[in-house]
Amino acid sequence: MGGRILVALTALALTAATPVRAVERVDPQAEFKAFRGYFQQHFPKVPLEDFANGPYAMDQDMRKQWEDIEQFPPYEFALEDGKQLFATPFKNGKTYADCFPNGGVGIRQTYPYFDTKAGEVVTLELALNRCRAANGEKPLSYVGPEMAALTATMAYTSRGKPFDIKIPDDPRALAAYEDGEKYFYTRRGQLNFSCASCHVQSAGERIRAEVLAPALGILAAMPIYRSEWGSMGTISRRFTSCNSQVRATPLEPQDALYRDVEYFLSYMSNGLPIAGPGARP
Amino acid sequence: MRARIAILALAALALCAVTPASAAADAAAFKAAYAAAVAANREAGALKDQWTTTSAALKEAEQAASAGKYDEAVRLAQQAEALAKASIVQAKEQDQAWRAAVIH
Numbered sequence: 359m360g361g362r363i364l365v366a367l368t369a370l371a372l373t374a375a376t377p378v379r380a381v382e383r384v385d386p387q388a389e390f391k392a393f394r395g396y397f398q399q400h401f402p403k404v405p406l407e408d409f410a411n412g413p414y415a416m417d418q419d420m421r422k423q424w425e426d427i428e429q430f431p432p433y434e435f436a437l438e439d440g441k442q443l444f445a446t447p448f449k450n451g452k453t454y455a456d457c458f459p460n461g462g463v464g465i466r467q468t469y470p471y472f473d474t475k476a477g478e479v480v481t482l483e484l485a486l487n488r489c490r491a492a493n494g495e496k497p498l499s500y501v502g503p504e505m506a507a508l509t510a511t512m513a514y515t516s517r518g519k520p521f522d523i524k525i526p527d528d529p530r531a532l533a534a535y536e537d538g539e540k541y542f543y544t545r546r547g548q549l550n551f552s553c554a555s556c557h558v559q560s561a562g563e564r565i566r567a568e569v570l571a572p573a574l575g576i577l578a579a580m581p582i583y584r585s586e587w588g589s590m591g592t593i594s595r596r597f598t599s600c601n602s603q604v605r606a607t608p609l610e611p612q613d614a615l616y617r618d619v620e621y622f623l624s625y626m627s628n629g630l631p632i633a634g635p636g637a638r639p
Numbered sequence: 640m641r642a643r644i645a646i647l648a649l650a651a652l653a654l655c656a657v658t659p660a661s662a663a664a665d666a667a668a669f670k671a672a673y674a675a676a677v678a679a680n681r682e683a684g685a686l687k688d689q690w691t692t693t694s695a696a697l698k699e700a701e702q703a704a705s706a707g708k709y710d711e712a713v714r715l716a717q718q719a720e721a722l723a724k725a726s727i728v729q730a731k732e733q734d735q736a737w738r739a740a741v742i743h
Contacts, residue, residue: 389742396742543737548690548722550729554740607689615687 384536386525386625393626397574401562409575410633416562416569424637432583433510433635436503436590440511443504448493454508457489466509466516467632470621471524472531479534479617482509483592487612500611501598506581506590513581513634521578521632523625534614538622541615542573547606553619556600568639575627577620579636586639593620664709672716673700679723686730693722 397409401416408415414424444454444462455461469482480488486508487497498505525531545552554573556565561572568586580593591599594611597619601608609616676697683689700715 392742539741540737543740544733545729545737546688546733548692548726552737552740558740558742602691605691607684607691607694609687 384532384539386532386535389539390626390628394574396558397561397572401572406629407631409572409627410578410630412571412576412579412636412638413562413569415572420569427637431635432585432637433581433590436507436510436581436583436635437514439503440507440509440514443508444511448490448495450493452493454486454489457485457492462512463515464519466513466634467519467522470617470624472526472528472534472621474526474528474531477528477530478614479538479621481593481612481617481620482512483594484612484617500594501592503590506592506595509581509592510590510635513632516632517634518631520629521624521627523621523628525625534618535622535625537615538618538620541619542622547601547604549604551604553600571638573623573626575630575633577623578627578630579633579638581634582636582638584638590635664713666704666709669700669704669709669712669716672713672720673697673704676700676716676720676723679720679727683723683726683730686727688726688730688733690722690726693719693726696722 394406398404398406401409404415411421411424414420447453455463459465466482469485470479472478473480483500483505486505487500490497498508525535542553545555556570557573557576560570563570577593580596581590582596583590587595592611594616597616598608598611676693680689680693680697683693696715696719700712700719703709703712703715
């Protein structure tokens with residue numbers, strides 16, 4: 359009898375310790391289908407894989423612009439720089455290739471991934487800096503040209519490979535997914551905009567002279583050369599500048615929440631081809 | 640909806656300058672107004688929802704105080720506090736409201 363009470367009390371204690379979020383468990387697979395379906399319904403003429411091309415997929419005129427840009431792509435210099443940086447040995451003689459599976463070639467589509475040992479999302483940018491740290495090198499700026507060049511080169515070797523983001527059977531991975539989802543849909547800044555305000559609810563619409571990219575496939579072409587910036591930009595740069603544009607103070611680049619957003623958005627783009635580096639207006 | 644109206648109202652208040660700064664504003668008045676604004680902005684930071692306009696107003700308030708323009712400094716600090724409070728309202732409302740925007 360006493361044993362039964364003990365078991366009941368233990369069960370109660372375990373229930374009490376379970377976070378509230380467990381009750382409202384998200385279903386990433388169902389959300390993935392709904393997310394993709396939303397964009398396919400709104401843009402029935404855009405072939406699925408073309409969502410990787412962002413605003414350039416939206417209509418014939420934009421597509422023509424993109425095809426012209428691809429003749430002499432503005433990211434070409436970054437690609438060359440990235441190739442050189444990637445191959446240049448660290449002071450200890452090792453290179454970036456030593457830190458990644460398959461020597462870092464053709465692996466972009468598997469980032470970000472959830473590291474079950476560390477219990478966190480690891481993006482390609484974070485992995486590159488951790489590789490540097492492991493080899494006694496100082497970290498690169500997450501919003502600087504070197505990081506953009508390195509990720510451009512790695513994306514280029516992965517072009518056409520479909521996003522393959524996994525959510526392992528680990529409650530922490532699901533929590534990271536949901537935190538990213540929450541950040542994506544949460545209105546913030548004095549302008550009271552969420553990421554979704556532009557890239558879901560207004561995707562394909564114009565904001566001044568620009569066409570807002572759909573959230574589906576939005577990271578497939580990263581890093582990007584933006585004409586507005588006049589330079590290359592990483593995913594970190596894109597996230598921080600989006601926040602600033604709505605008058606929200608950006609988080610630190612590669613803050614856990616930004617990594618979670620990248621995890622959520624990349625999972626939503628599973629199956630779409632890597633198209634990076636890209637060019638955008 | 641009510642929370643959104645509250646955000647807009649607070650932001651509007653901030654822009655109109657909440658309380659006219661006293662003609663006799665001095666360093667002590669500025670310090671108090673500034674401390675209140677910083678505390679509110681810190682709370683917004685804990686909710687991961689600070690606004691760039693809040694930090695800009697705080698910076699301008701500091702500059703005005705350094706130049707001895709305490710009326711202006713107090714007005715800007717009060718504006719910063721109102722903006723920070725609006726961002727707190729926004730963060731608290733969005734803590735659950737975001738779910739309504741999810742694609743299902």
